[in-house]
Amino acid sequence: MGTRLGDLVERFGGQLAGDPNLEVTGIAPLADAGASHISFLSNSKFRAQAAQSGAAALILTPADDALIGAEYAGARIVTPNPYVYFARAAQYFAALHEMKAPAGIHPSAFVDASAQVDASASIGVHAVIEAGAVIGAGCVIGPGCVVGRDAVIGAGTQLLANVTFHARCVIGQRGIIHSGAVIGTDGFGFANEGGVYIKIPQTGRVVIGDDVDIGANTTIDRGALADTIIEDGVKLDNQIQIGHNCHIGAHTAMAGCVGVAGSAIIGKYCTFGGAAMVLGHLTIADRVHVGSGSMVSRSIAEPGQYTGFYPLAKNADWEKSAAIVRNLSSMREKIRTLEKTIKTLTTQDEK
Amino acid sequence: MGTRLGDLVERFGGQLAGDPNLEVTGIAPLADAGASHISFLSNSKFRAQAAQSGAAALILTPADDALIGAEYAGARIVTPNPYVYFARAAQYFAALHEMKAPAGIHPSAFVDASAQVDASASIGVHAVIEAGAVIGAGCVIGPGCVVGRDAVIGAGTQLLANVTFHARCVIGQRGIIHSGAVIGTDGFGFANEGGVYIKIPQTGRVVIGDDVDIGANTTIDRGALADTIIEDGVKLDNQIQIGHNCHIGAHTAMAGCVGVAGSAIIGKYCTFGGAAMVLGHLTIADRVHVGSGSMVSRSIAEPGQYTGFYPLAKNADWEKSAAIVRNLSSMREKIRTLEKTIKTLTTQDEK
Amino acid sequence: MGTRLGDLVERFGGQLAGDPNLEVTGIAPLADAGASHISFLSNSKFRAQAAQSGAAALILTPADDALIGAEYAGARIVTPNPYVYFARAAQYFAALHEMKAPAGIHPSAFVDASAQVDASASIGVHAVIEAGAVIGAGCVIGPGCVVGRDAVIGAGTQLLANVTFHARCVIGQRGIIHSGAVIGTDGFGFANEGGVYIKIPQTGRVVIGDDVDIGANTTIDRGALADTIIEDGVKLDNQIQIGHNCHIGAHTAMAGCVGVAGSAIIGKYCTFGGAAMVLGHLTIADRVHVGSGSMVSRSIAEPGQYTGFYPLAKNADWEKSAAIVRNLSSMREKIRTLEKTIKTLTTQDEK
Structure with missing residues (x-):
């Protein structure tokens, strides 16, 4: 049931020093790895630990290999970015053990007659696919999910369990939406007349690119008139709130509990630490990194690392x-x- | 499929300057509005843009009309509060295009024999209505919602999808509860005996007034012994947490990610910016406005604008x-x- | 339908001064208690109010009893910790009125043939129990809940409604998971290659001890390779986010909206105020108390009370x-x- 090191190198590259026929069954951290595991050294401060690791094989950089390669008893795969190599290999091992959701529509699911569900998609127990929705090839719609009218789920995208994906919203390919997330809920838009709020219908959509991950219980508001946009490769952790008409640039990542108020325009390749908050109608440049617990109250034109929280004390x-x-x-x-x-x-x- | 300007003015008031038989099909922002749209000028700094707008008609104040009315080529509806007029007109247009949920109980829904569901209400796919619950006229209970034992949903109130509305809680008329919200979950009440927590049963309810909107994945705790009260017209955004025994005054609005600890008493016509937090057992006067990311740690007796967050810096x-x-x-x-x-x-x- | 004071004392201890055959039907706060109620004095500053209370009986400390026992007209139960006594008695009264969920599997639920469901467990409407899952004696799995493949729910644990409990995760006995919570969602783990995120499969579990309460819409990430651990007696309020590989010590309590980033190690008997945040990879000692809205950005080795939020001002x-x-x-x-x-x-x- 193992995988040959030679096969790994063929798939993911790297220079192999050792027997290509050696088999490993999974990946483990340095401390836990045994004779059936491959491990990795992504932080050179663990170099001494790696040299002594009981792993059958080790993924490491050329620099670390030069220093400990001779000392380490197992096989080595030498590659510029061992952490990325680890991620790819881990995906490979996970896929070997994964229980694929079966293609087809579970008898307890409700699929409107006008919805288009690809034959290779899996529609889970008690899922609901409303009129006109389009579910692409290889999609997995988990138990209890609700996909609204005319929504579009791109090929290979998975909705785990109890996700609500509202009407007319769109997500691209290979995305993951974790349980309890709500995509396309109404934005918080009201006109105030003498203290009383009059609701402004939220008629825009949420339009999400490819390779986007959305965390559990995260909420993304649909646009008021225009759309809320999440570009390709964005990664959102759990419990995040994205307001209406926001635009989040490609490959930006946000940790848990972040909040972004309406109409904020956020650049590409940004990162936001946990519970960071962004006020509405701001513009944040590309490659801005906001620390955890920090409130962004003005636009940021310059890339860099920004912080703002009160230091903890006794x-x-x-x-x-x-x-x-x-x-x-x-x-x-x-x-x-x-x-x-x-x-x-x-x-x-x-x- | 359009609506006559004359009909709009008949419904929503305002002075029409232009042809009452001119038809518009929807509302669009100044920048996007074309010959079939009506647009609005609610912020005078866009006056020049409004004067050049390609919209068929424009909603504007008497003051703005005096300045650009002659210059603007289309029809005008003059009204003291164009933003409120826009909200009402947008509701009207949205209703024209809305797919009404069909009255009746979807065959996949579970409705206890002792529940009372008005014939005009819509009970969605896989919804659950427990014993003794009362669902009023015109209510829409979305797919996957759970309405607990003896709960009461007032006429015209909508629960979108996957909402949990727990036993004995009450909401008034014309409310909206967005997907994933949980109303009437247990408050966080424990007695501590030598470091170990003993749960205090939470036997109160959540009692919600008319015209209340509750955002996606927002949670409201039921009272410990007495009730948690949300008065008429309160608007809560997504991901908000309201603790047990809180009392939130009429027409108070809270933006996303706000947290209110137990037994806080909050006045009427207050506003809370995103991620503002209120400690428990405080009393906040009417018309208090708390900025985003601010922590309210003492009672506030005086109306006004309050702020407290650490300024962001490199x-x-x-x-x-x-x-x-x-x-x-x-x-x-x-x-x-x-x-x-x-x-x-x-x-x-x-x- | 009442309960004799003598029965209460037999169950929960305490010295009774008064008629053991006096019956009470429930517990009420001092201000509201009438002739059919028992009330309690847990905070001596309400001593005068207690002396005048209309309650049939009062739970109080020996010290308070010495001061007002003679003055108060009703029966008294004297005990070192009246608040704990109140909690236990309130649980008892609540159980008398509780509608027990019926044992058995609701016909609309989906239970995989390979799942093991104890005959005394209750599986609610539209619940989903996937392959290999184990549901212990007396469990209540509420409507719309999803219990993943090979998950284990310990005896007497309740999942309210629309809870998602993912594959292979484990919870012990007598726990409560409130509606909308998601246990075992993927941790936020990515390797970055030239700005693009490569997902690291999250193959660990969440392992939860006995007597753990988890609030509504709270999310707990599964471990990346190892497990996320929640020890016995932990109490988590609503809207909390716990990152992958965290370890939370026994009898620690967290109020609503707290966030804990990945791999944080938190001690026993800690408390975290609402919206407190803990950065990743920190170690927090036992008996650390973090105030509301405070950001923990360094490990804390010493027990005590810590705070860090910007004070509110006009x-x-x-x-x-x-x-x-x-x-x-x-x-x-x-x-x-x-x-x-x-x-x-x-x-x-x-x-």
Whole structure:
């Protein structure tokens, strides 16, 4: 049931030092790997541990191989980016053990007569596919999912369980939407008349590119009039909220609990740490990295790393610093007074 | 398939300057509006754009009309609040195109024999209506929703998809609960005995007024002994958490990711920016406006705008400022020392 | 339909002063309690109110009993921890009125032939139990829940409605998972190759101990290679996100909206206030208490209370203090300059 190292190298590249017929059955971290595992060294600070690893084989960089290759007893696959190699090999091993969802429509599912479901797609138990929806080749629609009227799910995209994908929204190919996510819910749009809110119908869509992952219980609002856009390769973790009319550039990643208010335009290749928040109608450049727990309250034109959270302290120390923060203007006044007094003193001295 | 301007004015008021028989088919923003659209000018800074708009008709204020009415080629509807007019007209156009959920109970739904479902209500695919629940006239209960025992859903209220509305909770008329929301989950109540938590049964309800909107994946806890109360016209965005025994005043609005801890009493006509947090057992006056990402840790007795988040900075700058914030007491000490030294100096000088 | 005080004392202990045959039908707070209720005094500041309470009986400490026992007209149960006594008694009364979910599998549920469902378990309407899953004695699997392949639900554990419990994950006995929670969703793990994310399959599990409560719409990621661990007695409120490979120690409690990034190791008997955030790969000692809205960005080795949020202020005041916070380095420079100048002045004076 193992895989030959030679087969791995044929699939994923890299220079093999060792027996191509050696078989491994899976990937394990350095500390746990045994004689049937391949492991990887992606952080050179674990070099000594890697040299002693009991793994049958090791994925490592040319630089690390030069240093520990001779010392390490097993086979080696040398590649510029062992972590990426690990990811690809892990996908390969996972696919070997994966239970594929069977093609076809489960008898308990409801599929409207006007929906188009590819014969290779799997529609799970109690799933609901509404009128006019299009489910592409190889899609997996999990148990309890609801795909709304005229929605489009691209080939190979999976909806896990209890996902709601609302009417007319679109997702491209090879995406994953985790359980409990809601795509295309109404944006938070109201006109206020004397204190009372009048709902503005949200008639735009959510349009999602290829290779997009959306985390569990994440919510993405449909556009008010235009569309909310999520470009190719975006990765959204769990519990994220994306407001209406946002535009998120390709290959941007957001960690859990991030919130993005309406109409924010976010660049490509950005990252957002957990619980970072972005106010509405801002524009964030490409390659901006926002730290966890940080609030973005102005547009950011320049790439780079941005942070803004109050540092944690023992409660008593925080109480003190917070009290001073509340009165920073008075501290500034005191400094100004000091400066003036000293100016007077030194001027007197000069006289 | 269009609507006469005359019909719009008859329904929603406003002064029409132009042909009442001119037909429009929908609403579009200034930039996109064409000859079949009506558009609106709600922010005077777009006045020049509005004057050049290709829209068949424009909704605008008397003041803006006085300035650009002559210049603009199309018909005009003049009204004090064009944004509210837009909201109402947009609702009207949306209703024309809306697919109404059909009245009746889908054969796949489960409705307990003791539940009361109005004949005009729509119970969707795989929905569950438990014993004793009451579903009012014109309600729409979406696919996968669960309405608990003895719950009451007021006339015209919609639950989209996969909503859970727990036992004995109540919502009034014309509400909307978006997908994945959970109403009436247990509050977080425990007694602690030597470090171990003993659950306190949560036997209160959630009681929600009329015209309340609740966002996707928002959660509202039922009361511990008494009820959690959400008054009329409250608007809650997605991913909000409302703790047990909270009371939220009429026409208060909360943006996405807000959290309100248990037993907070919040006034009417308040607003809370995204990810604002309110501690438990606080009282917030009417017309308090809390900014995004701000933590309310004390009661607020006075209306007004409140804010409290750490300003974002380039990471290196934040590192510096955060290190100083951690040591603000020592900075204050330094200033006190300086003040004393200078007092000594100036006293010496006076001598 | 009432319960004799004598029966309560027999079940839950305490010294009864009064008639053991007196019957009460439920528990109520001091302010609301009438002649058919038992009430409790857990906070001595309400001692005067308790003395006047109309409750048939009162649960109170020996100290409070010494002070008001003679004054209060009803029966008393004297016990060291009235709040814990209240919790236990309230559970007892709640159980009397509870509608037990009927044992057995609802005809609309889907249970794979290879799943093992105990005969005393209740599988609700439209629930899904996948291949190889094990559902223990007395479990309640609510409507719309999905229990994945080879998952294990311990005896007496309840999943409310629309819960997703993914493949191979495990929960112990007497747990509660509230509606919309997702257990065992993929962790957020990617290798980055030239800006493009390559998914790392998440093949670990979530392993949850006994007596664990998980709130509505809370999400817990499965481990990447190893498991995510939630120990016995942990209590998680709603809308919490726990990243992959976290380990949460026994009897730790987290309030709503908390986020814990991947691989954080959190001790026993900790508490986290609402919306607190913990960065990844940190280690938090036992008995650490983190305040609401606080970001934990470094490991914490010492027990105690920690806080870190920007204090709320009127918006205009916040604008001022935030502007100064942004420029704290320049304020520090000014102070340094002042110190130097004064040093020069005083040195001159000394000459």
